[in-house]
Amino acid sequence: MIATSLLSKSLGQQAVLALLTEVSASPKPGLVDRFNRGAHRDMDFFTFMSSAAALSGYFEKCAKAGGSFHGVDLRVLFANLRPLGQEAEQAMFAATGGVNTHKGLIFSLGIMVPPPRIVVQHKQLLAGWMNKSLVRPLLR
DSSP: OOOHHHHHHHHHHHHHHHHHHHHHSOOOTTSOOSSOOTTOSSOOHHHHHHHHHHTTTHHHHHHHHHHTOOOSOHHHHHHHHHHHHHHHHHHHHHHHTSOOSSHHHHHHHHHHSHHHHHHHHOTTHHHHHHHTTOHHHHTO
């Protein structure tokens, strides 16, 4: 089995690869791609590349947060991820001159990266979440 520190690094790299792959897919009418800005005057392909580079360590930190999570209340994990996401957002804005290239993905991928690490670190945790119906209250 892959060492947990390597798993965190791999999950982080895969998340950044997802950012780079999405902007590289072309053509995307109306959206930024390799060939044009789409409907956006404030960003281009290179703005997205700069943003992805600025976020390179963020997703690994999220995976590590998942690995160090020892509870069953996912709201605690979410609270631990929030400052990481805020820090990543600031890094994105600094790299792009204030342009929002990945704010939605900072949130979405930021909460999708920890679970695989949690499952590897705490195999019984997933069963505990389902048994106690802790997922349902988070969706309210």
